[in-house]
Amino acid sequence: MIEAIAELFRWDYQGQPFVLFGPAHLIALGVILAFILSFFWLRSRAPEGWRRAIRVGMAVVLIVNELAWHLWNAVNGQWSIQTMLPLHLCSLFVFLSAVMLVTRSYPVFEFAYFLGIGGALQALITPDAGIYGFPHFRFVQTMLSHGLIVSAALYMLIVENYRPTWRSLGKVALWGNVYMLVVFGLNLLLGSNYMYLAHKPATASAIDFLGPWPLYLLWLELIALALFLLMALPFVKRGRLRA
Numbered sequence: 001m002i003e004a005i006a007e008l009f010r011w012d013y014q015g016q017p018f019v020l021f022g023p024a025h026l027i028a029l030g031v032i033l034a035f036i037l038s039f040f041w042l043r044s045r046a047p048e049g050w051r052r053a054i055r056v057g058m059a060v061v062l063i064v065n066e067l068a069w070h071l072w073n074a075v076n077g078q079w080s081i082q083t084m085l086p087l088h089l090c091s092l093f094v095f096l097s098a099v100m101l102v103t104r105s106y107p108v109f110e111f112a113y114f115l116g117i118g119g120a121l122q123a124l125i126t127p128d129a130g131i132y133g134f135p136h137f138r139f140v141q142t143m144l145s146h147g148l149i150v151s152a153a154l155y156m157l158i159v160e161n162y163r164p165t166w167r168s169l170g171k172v173a174l175w176g177n178v179y180m181l182v183v184f185g186l187n188l189l190l191g192s193n194y195m196y197l198a199h200k201p202a203t204a205s206a207i208d209f210l211g212p213w214p215l216y217l218l219w220l221e222l223i224a225l226a227l228f229l230l231m232a233l234p235f236v237k238r239g240r241l242r243a
Helices: 002-007 023-045 048-075 089-103 106-125 137-158 166-190 215-235
Strands: none
Touching (some): 023 048, 048 137, 089 106, 106 137, 106 215, 166 215
């Protein structure tokens, strides 16, 4: 029993590898979708105490899951400032989403809706799980982390009735690019590749179809803008985003 459990945390995992859109991947996506759909029931029937418990519960799971990821890398000698600082969008939104859920912060929601969902959704569709298939820790940690980032923003949208505005879209576009420039500078200083601004990720991803560096960065900007506009469309009413 102990050996079987230990195998689920091994760095050199010998079990079932991750298969893109394989049964485990599709089931995980289905569970996340079912969890999000449950928000429509919560919106109309759950008392405030239940809502608070769910928000705090999601925040706690986000933080504990992220700390476990850091601990696992440290135990295996893989933790470094070049790879493990919370500078990738999804790593950053683990903590921001937890803050948003606990405090019900609307300013954080504005960024979580566009940047959090935009980044985490891509990571759910093409997860960076490497060789680690279900039920390895890395598979569960990856799907749980990104699934909860998406769920947290949609919870605030569906249950708490938060809505983005045109101003939200402008703020995200402006400060998102400022953050990108800061991370670009940190990459030069640290010799890192946060947000994949220095080069493409080592594993296969959608970025592979966008040309060489730095061309793919321009394409990512255009795709992000198009995605943000698409995400804003459900809230357009008479030429304006509803507040």
